[in-house]
Amino acid sequence: MPSPAPKLPVSLAANPKLSSWVRFTDDGRVAISPGKVEIGQGIVTALAQIAADELDVDIGRIEMIRASTTSSPNEGVTSGSLSIQQSGRALRHICAEVRQRFLRAASERLGVEASQLDVDDGTISGPGNVRTSYWELAGDVSLDHNATADSTAKSIAKRVVAGHSVQRIDIPDKVFARPRFIHDLALPGLAHGRVLRPEMSGVKLAALDETAVRAIPGRVAIVRDGGFAGVVADTEAAAETALKALRKGAKWSAGEPLPDEDDLAGFLRSQPVETTVIDSRGVESARKPAQMLRRQYTRPYIAHASIAPSCAVAQWDGDRVHVWTHSQGVYLLRADLAIVLKLPAESIIVEHMEGAGCYGHNAADDVALDAVLLAKAADGRPVRVQWSRHDEMSHAPFGAAMAIEVEADLDADSEISGWRHTIWSNGHAARPGRAAQPALLAASEITNPYPRMISTNPPAANGGGADRNSVPLYDFPGWTITSHRLLTMPVRTSALRTLGGQGNVFAIESLLDEIAALRSEDPIAFRLRHLRDERARDVISAAARRAGWKPQKRPGIGHGVGFARYKNIGAYCAAIAEIEGADNIRVKRLTLAVDVGEAVNPDGVINQIEGGAIQATSWVLKERVRFDRTRITSTSWTDYPILTFSEVPAVDVEVIQRPEIEPVGAGEAAHGPVTAAIANAVYDCLGVRVRDLPITRDRIIAAMERAS
Numbered sequence: 001m002p003s004p005a006p007k008l009p010v011s012l013a014a015n016p017k018l019s020s021w022v023r024f025t026d027d028g029r030v031a032i033s034p035g036k037v038e039i040g041q042g043i044v045t046a047l048a049q050i051a052a053d054e055l056d057v058d059i060g061r062i063e064m065i066r067a068s069t070t071s072s073p074n075e076g077v078t079s080g081s082l083s084i085q086q087s088g089r090a091l092r093h094i095c096a097e098v099r100q101r102f103l104r105a106a107s108e109r110l111g112v113e114a115s116q117l118d119v120d121d122g123t124i125s126g127p128g129n130v131r132t133s134y135w136e137l138a139g140d141v142s143l144d145h146n147a148t149a150d151s152t153a154k155s156i157a158k159r160v161v162a163g164h165s166v167q168r169i170d171i172p173d174k175v176f177a178r179p180r181f182i183h184d185l186a187l188p189g190l191a192h193g194r195v196l197r198p199e200m201s202g203v204k205l206a207a208l209d210e211t212a213v214r215a216i217p218g219r220v221a222i223v224r225d226g227g228f229a230g231v232v233a234d235t236e237a238a239a240e241t242a243l244k245a246l247r248k249g250a251k252w253s254a255g256e257p258l259p260d261e262d263d264l265a266g267f268l269r270s271q272p273v274e275t276t277v278i279d280s281r282g283v284e285s286a287r288k289p290a291q292m293l294r295r296q297y298t299r300p301y302i303a304h305a306s307i308a309p310s311c312a313v314a315q316w317d318g319d320r321v322h323v324w325t326h327s328q329g330v331y332l333l334r335a336d337l338a339i340v341l342k343l344p345a346e347s348i349i350v351e352h353m354e355g356a357g358c359y360g361h362n363a364a365d366d367v368a369l370d371a372v373l374l375a376k377a378a379d380g381r382p383v384r385v386q387w388s389r390h391d392e393m394s395h396a397p398f399g400a401a402m403a404i405e406v407e408a409d410l411d412a413d414s415e416i417s418g419w420r421h422t423i424w425s426n427g428h429a430a431r432p433g434r435a436a437q438p439a440l441l442a443a444s445e446i447t448n449p450y451p452r453m454i455s456t457n458p459p460a461a462n463g464g465g466a467d468r469n470s471v472p473l474y475d476f477p478g479w480t481i482t483s484h485r486l487l488t489m490p491v492r493t494s495a496l497r498t499l500g501g502q503g504n505v506f507a508i509e510s511l512l513d514e515i516a517a518l519r520s521e522d523p524i525a526f527r528l529r530h531l532r533d534e535r536a537r538d539v540i541s542a543a544a545r546r547a548g549w550k551p552q553k554r555p556g557i558g559h560g561v562g563f564a565r566y567k568n569i570g571a572y573c574a575a576i577a578e579i580e581g582a583d584n585i586r587v588k589r590l591t592l593a594v595d596v597g598e599a600v601n602p603d604g605v606i607n608q609i610e611g612g613a614i615q616a617t618s619w620v621l622k623e624r625v626r627f628d629r630t631r632i633t634s635t636s637w638t639d640y641p642i643l644t645f646s647e648v649p650a651v652d653v654e655v656i657q658r659p660e661i662e663p664v665g666a667g668e669a670a671h672g673p674v675t676a677a678i679a680n681a682v683y684d685c686l687g688v689r690v691r692d693l694p695i696t697r698d699r700i701i702a703a704m705e706r707a708s
């Protein structure tokens with residue numbers, strides 16, 4: 001049977017023209033233009049390594065171009081730890097083909113067989129000291145061609161940059177405070193905008209007295225479009241003053257009640273839902289189990305809580321608009337802007353700039369539309385809009401709350417004979433650009449408003465949403481996985497890192513630990529006994545070995561383990577947590593092992609795992625969106641505490657390098673395993689299971705009271 005024809009990587013198949021990815025500049029550099037964006041994960045560095053390797057140029061020659069709808073390939077959204085898998089594979093293929101095209105041109109110019117030519121930092125040389133370079137040949141070699149499927153990237157043995165740690169490209173600007181973030185953008189004639197939004201849930205702007213605002217010095221314009229209102233001023237101070245005056249003149253309609261914060265599980269389980277059986281396999285034993293364990297696990301709504309509030313700049317030129325944004329999907333944002341503005345997409349330029357702490361679907365896209373609407377009244381001046389901390393913690397989408405029930409049937413030997421996993425949650429995705437109606441906040445506020453999108457879940461083939469990581473990797477006889485997606489959404493939800501993966505791994509790994517304890521079996525040995533996947537076994541064993549599992553029991557100290565393969569198709573990660581349990585839980589040390597296949601930049605992988613581990617620790621111990629029946633109340637760092645520097649655990653990461661296996665992303669691999677490891681360490685320390693996140697002092701006391 002003939003081998004199937006080779007296929008282009010998915011991002012390259014969608015954007016096949018070589019010149020949209022690679023360009024040789026007049027100053028002896030190579031411009032690389034991916035469609036993925038830098039959001040602090042170090043992706044531009046890893047992609048530069050791949051390009052440098054395949055082109056045989058020094059990485060210092062690589063200039064990484066920010067994504068823009070004017071010229072960059074459309075790679076959708078930067079999310080789900082897919083940048084290396086999608087953009088990296090595409091660039092490896094593209095640069096290999098570009099190199100071959102230049103070698104053929106050099107062969108013709110130099111009269112030497114291409115096979116006898118070498119490339120060293122862009123200089124092409126051959127026998128007899130003949131030489132040329134990419135830059136000398138650039139005028140003769142057209143890259144305005146579509147990629148072909150038959151190019152071959154270098155073998156692992158010939159890669160000299162990928163697989164090694166290099167300095168991050170984006171770090172020097174950030175360390176030396178050189179302008180790099182969207183917040184630093186200062187265009188000529190820059191004006192400042194602020195948007196008036198309600199403090200109560202579900203209310204609408206009913207009336208607005210603008211009299212006091214009109215007397216404020218430095219005011220440029222007052223903007224009102226139905227329920228959308230805002231101000232433009234010469235300075236930020238004037239904009240803030242005008243917004244305060246505008247708020248005093250606002251009258252609002254009646255609101256809508258929020259759920260009971262202290263009974264989220266009850267709320268989630270009582271709402272109308274769309275039910276999907278995610279997976280069902282194996283035949284559960286017809287024999288009645290000797291024991292059935294039914295446990296419920298919950299996580300609250302979680303805020304993105306980005307260190308810097310969302311920001312955007314917009315400037316109109318006639319009927320065309322230019323937007324600078326830290327959106328994770330410039331083309332997707334453009335699509336929603338085109339719907340709201342009723343403009344052709346070609347009239348809108350969306351250009352990426354980095355934002356401090358942009359991950360998941362936070363308010364970056366929302367503030368872009370705010371800036372566009374306010375800039376309409378600025379007579380061609382660029383308008384910068386920055387949300388306040390209160391705005392960010394009230395109106396940006398949250399990660400969805402979850403209630404997860406797991407039932408495990410056990411036989412007479414307390415071995416698992418059946419497994420049922422059921423999820424109640426809002427959808428985890430309402431990003432812009434993916435529906436016929438826009439998902440942007442202001443689109444629901446204007447004169448002819450669009451309905452607020454009810455979050456959905458990505459399909460299981462794309463990693464799922466609420467159901468992400470709900471299908472066990474363990475060797476159980478059978479299981480049924482069911483997801484109930486809420487059809488109501490009183491609290492706005494969308495993508496937060498890992499989507500449902502954190503909650504599902506927490507539930508699975510907690511119950512596994514409980515069953516191991518019931519059997520008086522070491523929890524790591526129990527997991528290894530139920531895993532056939534050698535890569536899974538290897539990360540668990542590596543983490544255990546590195547952590548010295550299991551140290552002698554000490555009073556007040558607990559140890560726990562957690563494991564998952566992100567989306568069940570991505571990076572493998574195992575975590576060992578060491579915690580101290582006194583008045584509050586303190587995570588002292590996290591030891592992790594990760595397998596991402598080929599680690600293009602091992603230091604970058606370690607950074608991503610460390611960052612995910614620390615963020616997960618904050619989620620587990622502290623983070624919870626707070627609200628009463630009328631409004632979000634956790635609108636400041638006081639009301640929404642996150643992990644402080646003094647509370648950050650020591651994090652030790654081992655990367656299992658597998659250069660022969662295609663790379664996958666590391667950004668979200670640690671969250672689930674770390675969550676479970678901390679929860680299991682709490683049990684090891686205190687002898688009680690806390691099944692509701694975050695694991696606070698009050699939750700521990702409540703668990704102790706239930707156990708007594």
